[in-house]
Amino acid sequence: MDNKIKKVDLIFEKVDYLDILEKSFKRTQDEIILDVIDSGLRGRGGAGFPTGLKWKFAKNEEADQKYVICNADEGEPGTFKDREILTQSPEKVLAGMALCGMATGASKGYIYLRGEYNFLLPSLSATINKFHEDLKELNFDFTIEINSGSGAYVCGEETALMESMEGKRGEPRNKPPFPTSSGYLGKPTSINNVETLVFALMIAKEGPTKFKEMGTFDSRGSKVFSVSGDTPTAGIFELELGMSLENFVNEFGDGDTKAVQIGGAAGFCVSRKDFKDTVIGFEGIPTGGSMMLFNSTRSMFNILKDYLEFFEEESCGQCTPCRVGCQQLLKGIEAVKKGVKPPAYLDELQKLSETMKLASKCGLGQSAPNPFNSIINNFREEIIY
Amino acid sequence: MTNIEELVKEQAEVHGKERKNLMPILQAVLRSERYISEEAMVAIAKELDISTADVYGTASFYTFMDTKPKGKNVIRVCKTITCHMKGKDAVIGALEDLLKIKLGENTSDGKFSLLQANCLGWCHKGPVMLINDEVYPEVTPESAVEVIQEYLKQK
Structure with missing residues (x-):
């Protein structure tokens, strides 16, 4: 709990990725998957599903074709680590995909790259071409293509992403079936975040123990954090999981931090009084990497308004609780601010947010209430006056 | 055949005529034209043998x-x-002052559109702007104006 900040270098470390693949290809699928399960690695995109289990489900499916998808639709406000990983260590991402392909029995991989990162296309394509040559030398049949997004946050949701890859509107599907049984084009698909794939590769290299020994029981290993906002040291940092927010703020704050938004717009706002008791990890507040710091000069009303405008625009509009809910939360806080509605109206809105959490179809509508409730609960007076 | 129809036909050959290739075809039209016109949507629907409403639904x-x-x-x-x-x-x-337009508008010579976007993934180096696919992190009002002036000189 009182863990100090520990910097780690697994994601950006230069490694002989072909050597890792060559050795891994000599092992069985089950051995690779068991190592990933044993390491305790959970998805690094935000949702935190155990990666090894995902791979096992996909492996156990019988199908003529299976797919691997690398989710590089990094749209969460405050997150920019996947762009950095794809810039600095693209080979490791590709090797992680090939490893996942080997372990699950897929011969085709796709990178779904958000349209905002189109400037990465030339270099990434060149890296993929070279990687295909490398794989030929290892006699491993696996090819990777890039699919581009076109500016839709909701496509980071795995099934919306697959709809988009199929040439449709990026509207999330009902689950089940889960992608590991029916994913892209209805085939078993393992979809993983950029960072997760690199960790899987590093676990194949080092064995599960080193990874497992870092972090806490619920949050093994390390994580790349995207630090922004009121901080003198904005940027990318790989840190051991399970630290307290207080230690994080001591390292990255500007001395006047009043609140930290953990996990992006869809995450939670923690105020100063709770820094000490908040753990960054799956047992506390998880994050896909986004850590936005705010100091006492910032208006929490403006911050909440910004997040709600984001969700109102990015809601795909498919289900009512999310489409109407996001809109009403935004209109509601503006009305309270202007005095058109009484402060008690915020309680009504909090009831609405409960409905959104229960009834929305995907993570977008279910998590839009997170910043709303945590900011209202911590900074109610700033919303009203 | 108009230019747009030719472009769509060519892209459908490159990417394939299945529904799953709709996004790359739309994106190719976008790169060339900067927007998806009604004409383009009709041409794409014809090439992929799907309804124009489906193309519009996806594009919009x-x-x-x-x-x-x-x-x-x-x-x-x-x-x-x-x-x-x-x-x-x-x-x-x-x-806005430089281009003499408001947010959301196009310049009358058709050279620029000025828009806002949701998170572009450069939060540690804000403010950031994209011009087409090029990214410009840590811009100031002055440096942003300089960038646009370069574009004005070139084209």
């Missing part, structure tokens, strides 16, 4: 796929919180 879903005419250079300034805190409003103000 994505923020970057404009279905109204856009300038040759589309400027998108990130408006999400950290860029907001670091002064994106001043950057937009400077660009």
Whole structure:
């Protein structure tokens, strides 16, 4: 709990990725998957599903074709680590995909790259071409293509992403079936975040123990954090999981931090009084990497308004609780601010947010209430006056 | 055959005529035309043998796929919180003054469109703007104006 900040270098470390693949290809699928399960690695995109289990489900499916998808639709406000990983260590991402392909029995991989990162296309394509040559030398049949997004946050949701890859509107599907049984084009698909794939590769290299020994029981290993906002040291940092927010703020704050938004717009706002008791990890507040710091000069009303405008625009509009809910939360806080509605109206809105959490179809509508409730609960007076 | 129809036909050959290839075809039209016109949508529907409504439904879903005419250079300034805190409003103000248009409008010579966008993924280096696919992190009102002046000189 009182863990100090520990910097780690697994994601950006230069490694002989072909050597890792060559050795891994000599092992069985089950051995690779068991190592990933044993390491305790959970998805690094935000949702935190155990990666090894995902791979096992996909492996156990019988199908003529299976797919691997690398989710590089990094749209969460405050997150920019996947762009950095794809810039600095693209080979490791590709090797992680090939490893996942080997372990699950897929011969085709796709990178779904958000349209905002189109400037990465030339270099990434060149890296993929070279990687295909490398794989030929290892006699491993696996090819990777890039699919581009076109500016839709909701496509980071795995099934919306697959709809988009199929040439449709990026509207999330009902689950089940889960992608590991029916994913892209209805085939078993393992979809993983950029960072997760690199960790899987590093676990194949080092064995599960080193990874497992870092972090806490619920949050093994390390994580790349995207630090922004009121901080003198904005940027990318790989840190051991399970630290307290207080230690994080001591390292990255500007001395006047009043609140930290953990996990992006869809995450939670923690105020100063709770820094000490908040753990960054799956047992506390998880994050896909986004850590936005705010100091006492910032208006929490403006911050909440910004997040709600984001969700109102990015809601795909498919289900009512999310489409109407996001809109009403935004209109509601503006009305309270202007005095058109009484402060008690915020309680009504909090009831609405409960409905959104229960009834929305995907993570977008279910998590839009997170910043709303945590900011209202911590900074109610700033919303009203 | 018009230019657009030719472009669509060519792209359908390159990417394939299945529904799953709709996005890359739309994106190719976008790169060339900066927006998806009605003519393009009809041509794509014909090539892929799907309804025009399906093409429109997909195109209109994505923020970057404009279905109204856009300038040759589309400027998108990130408006999400950290860029907001670091002064994106001043950057937009400077660009509005320079281009003599308001946010959301095109210049009359068709060279520029000025838009806002949700998080562009450069929160540690805000404010950030995209011009077409090029990214410009840590812009100030002055440096943003200089960038646009370079574009004005070139084209």
